[in-house]
Amino acid sequence: MSRANLRTALAQDMRVGAGNVLPMLLEHGADPDAPRLTFDVDVDGIPAWTPLSLRDLADRVAARADWFARKGIGRRDPVAVFVTSAADVFLTFFALNHLGAIPALMNGSMPVEVAAEFVRRLRGVGVVVDADHAALRDHELGVPVLGDVAETGTGDPAQAPPPYRHHADDPVVITHSSGTTRMPTPVVHSHHSLFAAVRAVRLTEARPHGRVRELSVLPAAHAAGIIVVNQALCNGYELLCLSGQGGPFEHSGEVVLDAIERWRPTGVFGFAVTWAELARFDLTRRDLSSVRNWSSTGDCAHEAHIRKLVAVGSHPVWTPDGVVDVPGSKFIDTLGSTEMGHAAFAISHRLGSDRYDRCVGKPYPFAEVALLDVTTGEEVPVGQVGQCGLKSPTLAPGYWNDSAATYRNRLNGYYLTGDLMYRDEEGYYYHLDRANDAIDLGDGNWLYTALTEERILARCPDVRDCTVLAAARDDGPPVTDVLLVLHEGADPGSDRGEEVRAAVGEAVARTLRRVDVVPDAQLTVGPTGKVRKFLMRQRVLADAPNGR
Incomplete structure (x- = not known):
């Protein structure tokens, strides 16, 4: 099947969702041997930086599914995952979904005392850790430590059960909020909600010119990390996942820049903290010419950081002599959160862009946005500040084991994102602050x-x-x-x-x-x-x- 036909087939097949991308790609006839995911760590004896094909990924996932099945893990079982490497996060995510279980992915930077409380509140059936997080074993968790994640790849792929058939509303992963105001809150995502933006936008938008190689510096345990992996797999893009997130206490910006020079991606995904970290360097001294797009999510990025990034990299221009790359890249800024599932707003910047001052652009077609007066529940007029209310198929169904928090953030059918914004006459939205910081x-x-x-x-x-x-x-x-x-x-x-x-x-x-x-x-x-x-x-x- 051609790549274009495959994308159309995946978008139209409503069985496809965040929990079964790998088996559905193979069922739809995707090339099993083309390079897909690359990790910066070894995977079951496969050296770091070796591209894994769909065949490789399916084999390694099946081995882990067999290992978990032998531990008694099955449909609807929540399993906490407290590990460092992106490879361990994603392969465990795929394996637990293979069984219909629910991976609860924990950011590896979470303090161990906080992690222990997170696991206790989860009330799951077990947890897997790696050597970096072995100290979790010393805490009372209320559930057993199933083993070290390094053991999971020793299962027998041939003995793995058939892939679980997901329903649209099935929970496929629990991620967590950033924990900036309180204990990180577990957020549950469904099979269709975490795939809705991939289906609605990423599989229908025009494919970029030429070979697409993307670098993700997003936290693997975050909803955004999962979305980027699934959209790359479905589009047939090559993706390198770095372990960590590019912040000052994870990767240094130098590690990210080294990865760009080594792997030559055409696009880089990160949070706002990534761009702040890169801003400490003189980017003109590094070879970033391969990068056409910088893609940001979570908090909107700062103009001062964006301008440094669009000044480097390149973009294709069609000329009478063919396509040529010219200096200057594009920065795609999107505003989103764990609970939103996917960003609701987007804006693009290039050299010469002047719509800043925290402009987050316009909503995606799938997102219905209203700026609300939370006292009356009424929509505020153009130019007036209100709290952002969102209706979207990407929204997380709620907080795991916390109905009170789930419903507290609903008003007149909208989810309140906690962001203070205003809209101008042209329909552009501007983000001012989080409501609890103003x-x-x-x-x-x-x-x-x-x-x-x-x-x-x-x-x-x-x-x-x-x-x-x-x-x-x-x-x-x-x-x-x-x-x-x-x-x-x-x-x-x-x-x-x-x-x-x-x-x-x-x-x-x-x-x-x-x-x-x-x-x-x-x-x-x-x-x-x-x-x-x-x-x-x-x-x-x-x-x-x-x-x-």
Whole structure:
């Protein structure tokens, strides 16, 4: 079957979903021997950086399915997976879905005490770990440790049960929120919800020109990591999955840049933290010419980081002499979350783009968006700030073992994403902040921390990244601390107070208590690399009586 016909067949076959991509590709006649997934670690004796075909993947998944079946794992059994490598995450995900079980994927950066509590709350049937996370065995989990994930590849592929036949609403994976405000919350995704965007967009959009090789620096245990793997497999793209996520405490940006130079991808997927980390380097000194697209999800990316990326790489141009690559790449910025299942908004930037200031573009065709006044439930007018409400086939059905949290975030049939946004007359949406980070300053003025960070970065060229912490107090006016991370070579002793005040505006400037230069390590981050503002705000409040 041709690649175009295969994509159409997969999009139209409603049996296909997030839980059965591998067997359905083979059933539809996909080339079993073409290179598909590459990992940066060995896989059952197959050396790292060796491309695995569908045949290889099916064999290695079947071995793991047999191993789990011999442990008594079957339909609807939740199994926690606490491992480091992307290979272990994805092969275990495929194997447990082969049995109709439910993998609960845990970010490997989660502190072990938090991981133990996560497993206890899951109330599953077991957990697998790797050598990096063996300390989990020392905690009371309420379930057995089934074994080390390295053992799972020793099963017999020939003895694996037939693949489970999924229904559209079957749970196929439990991922978790970033944990920036609280304990990471388990989010359940269904067979069709986690595949809906692949079916609606990725299998119907025009295929890029030429060979497609993509690099994923996304956390493998995140919903976005699974979507990228499934869309690459269904489109016949080659995909390299790095273990970790490219943040300052996982990969260094240098590791990501080394991988780009070595593997020559045409596209790179990452979170906003990835681009902030790459921004510390002089990208013109690296060979990034293969990269045509940078694709971001989760939080929207900062203009200062995007401009550095679109200035490198290349893109094809059709000329009378044929297709030629010219300098400059595209940055595809999308806003999404674990609960949204897939980003709901997208915007593209190139050299010369000028629609920034946290513009997240327009909704995807499958997403119905309303900006709501959460007091009345009514939609706010154009230009007014409201909470983002979403109706989408990509939405996660809810939180595992937590109906209260599931229904608390529903209003008038919409899922409340927790994002404060406004829409302009042209239908473009702008993200201002998370609702729990914004502060009402009175007299119609608001302090939006994410928007404030955006404006500081745009105004202060020697600042690589920044975090704005704003806290409301019962006994006085709000206070704001600005933490700056500088580019290498910038003077840490320089007074940037006036520059920051000019960037944030008069109303916000009145709340400023201090502007400090800090190292990366002074920021408290969650498992996905996002700053945990909720925790850091507690320090701001604790210090508030000392004055500004």
